[in-house]
Amino acid sequence: MWQSLQRLSLGMFLILLASAVLLLSESSRPKDRQRPPDGTAAAPARVMRVAMFQMASQPILDEGAQGVLDGLQEAGYVDKHKMRLTRFNAEGDVATGNAIAQELVGGEYDLIITLTTGALQAVANANQSRKIPHVFGLVSDPVKAGVGIGTGPMEHPDHLVGIGTFPPVDQALEMAKKLNPKLSRIGLAWNPAEVNSEVCTILAREVCQKLKIELVEANVDSTSAVKEAIGSLLDRQVDALLVGGDVTMLGAMDVVAKSAADARIPVFTCMPGNALKGALFDVGANYYEVGRTVGKVASRVLNGESIAKIPVEIAIPPKLFLNTLALKNLRDSWPFPAELIQQADSYIDEQGRHDKPKASQPLSKKWEVRILSYVTSQDVDEAIRGLKEGLTKSGLVEERDYALKVSNAQGDMAVLAGSVDAAISDHTDMILTVSTQALQASMQRAKDIPIVFTMVANPFAAGAGKSDSEHLSNVTGAYGANDVQRMMPIIRQVLPDAQTLGTLYVPAEINSVYSYELLVDAARAAKYELKAVGVTATNEVPDGAQSLCQMHLDAVCLSNSNITGATFPNISRVAREAKLPVFAFMGSTASQGASIVLTRDYYDMGVDSAQLAAKVMRGNSVASIPFHQSTKSRLIINVTAARASGLTLPESLLKSADRILEK
């Protein structure tokens, strides 16, 4: 007996230890506050503790979560600023989900936000006695979740409110029938494990019966099964495919669209965003939008509004998205009536452009496209992503209309030249360049291949042309310089006493000189004294930065160059030691210690360039396409760096920021 107990002692000890740790960490928390009885989340003056809980990681759920964050931000609630946000994710594990629910309910949170039905149920169950304010979202049918929500908008517990997302399957089906009255068989593949999808399917069955359409169903259990399921539907001679609010199917939308296009039938969905992926139309609210609405409801609760007085919304106004491109090659005729196009919130015309109906210019050949970049950085990656997505957004289809290769010179000029040569010898039809260097290398070597540039501050200084419309006959693209004009008043706002600014620049880089000159002009106009130190190579930067910081500056305002971009961590460290705030114009610098960054949106610039490229592919002559000047810029504020360097950040500035960083 004694021996047995001895054997168990280790286990007992560990269990007691774990319990003690759990209990003690609880006792170090603030004492239970008295909550107002009507489910309001206490006074909004202090920092609110908010928990966000999702049951699993799936792209669509993550989109929804992002929406919530953005919705909260729009109301001024940013993590560590007016609220402290803790995120939980059960990674699909139910037992962990329950543990999380317990932690949330026992954890002194002012508000719990749950995404997905499972998370709603777990928290609602654990929260029955504590009644902590709870906002839910990404739930298809809150009534069926059995958490005490009734059919009326005000029939909900006093501490629980949220947004239900009932996908408008009925509208989608009715519209399909209207477009093609001969429609008699619709195929629907769905995952029975998803509540959301199930709700859709049940409704689809009813509506189809009413519309005298036969609904042919197939089940999928994972993304990998989608292709086969679609195949089985096509074998059963369906006239169209419907994709409901099914996470599995939406994840495999490309496969669905391709299979349907091969069979010459259309796909339509009740989740927006899929028309871009080849669906004929979609009508509904996407998860990001739903998330944003949830975030707004959450902010109302945080502002002290009583939950009992907030209605549960069951649907978000649906958005209609039409895709004329998908009409091509269809077996049956599905014409869009003019009034429908009028109604549409978004529309892709035959040319692949949004919202501008125009005559069709089909691609005559498949284009070999090469993306060339000089260095790798966050901004370059953004620009490349913009290029890729811009091509798709223009209605071109990869592998059908163009084949894409990406090459990167890794900062080596010789390699860059070699890449251009390689592109020429591969019979590339078009070169897309990212950065000034890539543009220049391409212009010099590829004289008769169309070149479309992006992420260039000044194409004229680079020698691509004299004005927007008067330029080399094979070169066009989108450009945009640092938004120095907008930066000056921001510096004035956060650092009212500043008089002297300093920057490093690289005389050997044409783009750097240009950026520097812009900064000189802007600083002069804003009555700042600007001091500058020139550097010519990476290894000169540490000394250059040191000497710059000893010039009695009030702040560093760093104009762009490749060299200072790559060595920015060093510059940032030197500035921090000298207690100088850093203002910069390159997006990647924000996470590396710059306080306020005003960057061109290189993603948008990439999209703009891609649209010019699409024009070229559709047969417009390059010489006839003027350069496009991007004007959009993004304000990124690194709150921690800003506070460390003694900046005061006014509320209005924080509100106008596109992104706020905390480290």
Add this chain to the structure above:
Amino acid sequence: MTQLIGSYSMGLILSLLAVGVLISFRILAFRDLTVEGSITLGGAVAAAMLVSGWNPWLATFVAFLAGGCAGAVTGVLATKLKINGLLAGILVMTALYSVNLRVMGRSNLPLMNEKSLMTFAQHLGTAEQPTASGGTWTIGRWVIRTADLRVIGFLTVVIGSVGAVMYAFFQTNLGLAMRATGDNEQMICALGVEVGWMQTFGLAISNGLVALSGALLVQYQGYADVQMGMGMVVWGMASVIIGESLVGSRQIGMLLIGSVMGSVLFRLLVANALRQGLNPNDLKLATALFVLIALVGPSAVDAASKKFRTAVKT
């Protein structure tokens, strides 16, 4: 405190899963993946019956039987049809997915307003109608809900009696034969025991316990979901192995207790990880590390103490 009690309750409920895995994995030496399906099956059956107004005890018992049937099917596939055991488990687990959807009629069944064993346990021994906030004790900083305590007491009794029954069972001739089947198949075959039926029976009991765990789980958490079995077999095995390395013995009683302790400890560790505000993406990594430490830790401690003793002696 709520969370501590929650972890204990969860650990106790899932210890039935651990005991089920112990039987198939350790005693029968059969790698049984049916578990992922049968825990959901248990939950689904219990939930479906509760929703249609059946007695919770009966619903829980039927869930146990259903799990037993699932295990028996795996056993028959593996022993009579000679399908590889791992594959047999996968087949049944896959099939159960559809069965579970059929049983529930949809993918998610809420039980929040149904009478269940947990609501029964919450009222245990009191005449008062439980109110949402009523019935709390305060010890220092910690507030304990008496209803939670009743649930935990109830679970302890249930798990204790199941454990006792299992312990008694493994002392009977049948139980001994079953243990021998896993240890030495040829020997027990020579003694005239039908190995195939013995394995099938063992799997039935194992999955019955797993389904029982599922039935209690849905009543505790207030809803059944068709995806709730995901990853359960791994955590079951982790509990068994943690328990084994904790008690350091292969005596059957010790193994049973070890599984329960392993399961409870595991849930406590997860709760601690959550409490420390871990990045959600790292949670699974942290739990895997716990299992690793639990596996390596005791033997390392043993080795160190032996070294220390020899050092003291010499």
